[in-house]
Amino acid sequence: MLKTNKILLLGSGELGKEVVIEAQRLGVETIAVDRYADAPAMHVAHRSYVIDMLDGDKLREIIEQEKPDLIVPEIEALATSELVKLEEEGYRVIPTARAAKLTMDREGIRRLASEKLGLPTAGYRFADTYEEFVQAVREMGFPCVIKPLMSSSGKGQSVCRSEDEIASCWNIAMEGGRVQNGRVIIEEFITFQSEITLLTVRSVSGTNYCAPIGHIQESGDYIESWQPHNMSEEQIEEAKGIAKAITDELGGFGLFGVELFLTENKVYFSEVSPRPHDTGLVTLVTQNLSEFALHVRAILGYPIPEIEWITPGASRPLKAPKELEHYTVTGAERALAVPNTQLRIFGKPVTKVGRRVAVALSTASHVEEARSRAKKAWEMLAVEEV
Numbered sequence: 001m002l003k004t005n006k007i008l009l010l011g012s013g014e015l016g017k018e019v020v021i022e023a024q025r026l027g028v029e030t031i032a033v034d035r036y037a038d039a040p041a042m043h044v045a046h047r048s049y050v051i052d053m054l055d056g057d058k059l060r061e062i063i064e065q066e067k068p069d070l071i072v073p074e075i076e077a078l079a080t081s082e083l084v085k086l087e088e089e090g091y092r093v094i095p096t097a098r099a100a101k102l103t104m105d106r107e108g109i110r111r112l113a114s115e116k117l118g119l120p121t122a123g124y125r126f127a128d129t130y131e132e133f134v135q136a137v138r139e140m141g142f143p144c145v146i147k148p149l150m151s152s153s154g155k156g157q158s159v160c161r162s163e164d165e166i167a168s169c170w171n172i173a174m175e176g177g178r179v180q181n182g183r184v185i186i187e188e189f190i191t192f193q194s195e196i197t198l199l200t201v202r203s204v205s206g207t208n209y210c211a212p213i214g215h216i217q218e219s220g221d222y223i224e225s226w227q228p229h230n231m232s233e234e235q236i237e238e239a240k241g242i243a244k245a246i247t248d249e250l251g252g253f254g255l256f257g258v259e260l261f262l263t264e265n266k267v268y269f270s271e272v273s274p275r276p277h278d279t280g281l282v283t284l285v286t287q288n289l290s291e292f293a294l295h296v297r298a299i300l301g302y303p304i305p306e307i308e309w310i311t312p313g314a315s316r317p318l319k320a321p322k323e324l325e326h327y328t329v330t331g332a333e334r335a336l337a338v339p340n341t342q343l344r345i346f347g348k349p350v351t352k353v354g355r356r357v358a359v360a361l362s363t364a365s366h367v368e369e370a371r372s373r374a375k376k377a378w379e380m381l382a383v384e385e386v
Helices: 016-027 056-066 080-088 097-102 106-116 128-142 163-177 233-251 278-285 291-300 367-381
Strands: 006-011 029-036 049-050 070-073 126-127 142-146 158-160 184-187 192-204 208-209 213-219 220-229 254-262 267-273 315-320 325-331 341-345 355-365 382-385
Touching: 006 016, 006 056, 006 355, 016 029, 016 278, 016 291, 029 056, 029 267, 056 080, 070 080, 070 291, 080 097, 106 126, 106 184, 106 233, 106 267, 128 142, 128 163, 128 184, 142 163, 158 163, 163 278, 192 233, 192 278, 192 291, 208 233, 213 278, 220 278, 220 367, 233 254, 233 267, 233 341, 254 291, 278 291, 278 315, 278 341, 278 355, 315 367, 341 367, 355 367
Parallel strands: 006 029, 006 070, 029 049
Antiparallel strands: 126 184, 142 158, 142 184, 192 208, 192 213, 192 254, 213 220, 220 315, 254 267, 315 355, 325 382, 341 355
């Protein structure tokens, strides 16, 4: 009888769904866990559980019951201190419990990158209270970027451009953070030419990199990505050096999404996610192995002899305009009439304002044509109440 590994996925959104599909292709038993029922990965996993993901006791209860070979975090908002204890007891956390804990909030990873590794980053301050926040913003100067230390999909982020915006930026951070009344980071505003994700894979084959993915964000959440992004050889080598430094420090096997800013003369480290990245959805149509296939291969200990970029491609996520309990995604037949286009409709049970519910993926002989096709397909789609 085939001996299968068992992975327990912590976080079951659209990225986790693709991870589960890739794991099952390799005969792996999958368990999906999230804070809400009928999350996308739960549709395809062997079993699923709904818990408060920040409740360490509940997390431990499921892990001790299932006894997975691998615990695979797919979101940041987790009881990471409990994961550290579980790892000490012999459970294997991907890539490591320390990596999950450090990247749960922006302070740990920013201090690691800047203060320990000496990587180039934007200047930053932290604040716990509104009074500290006001002082930090004034010290940083205008404009500056405001982010809650823990959030997802860019929630709670804003740019503070004047004294008049200080209070509203604080409120945005408080409302968008995953932890109520949480700590805030105030960042120097860097005038960058572009921002990229360099997907970096640590495996038994060493460290490999995907072709750079360009992306555009609004309020911290991506609205478009494409691969490859045009960079000079010097920029690529500089980006790889930064990515290797941060991923070597975090350790373990798996795929990391390393976010970088490109200026005229420098590459800056921004953030890192020790898991597949939303902008990397484009790799579903551009590479021989998607970011999800790469992640699964790496965490199972399988070799990755090469990552082959096959064709230019682009992605455009569809976001819900309002909160709906019953909805449908319309326009698929028109979107799929766009040449070389695919769709992923995630099947989330309900919508919230700005929540991603689908993505259009297009390829072409040139990046700009792929971006144009993805945009055209995206324009055909709509979220409607039923």
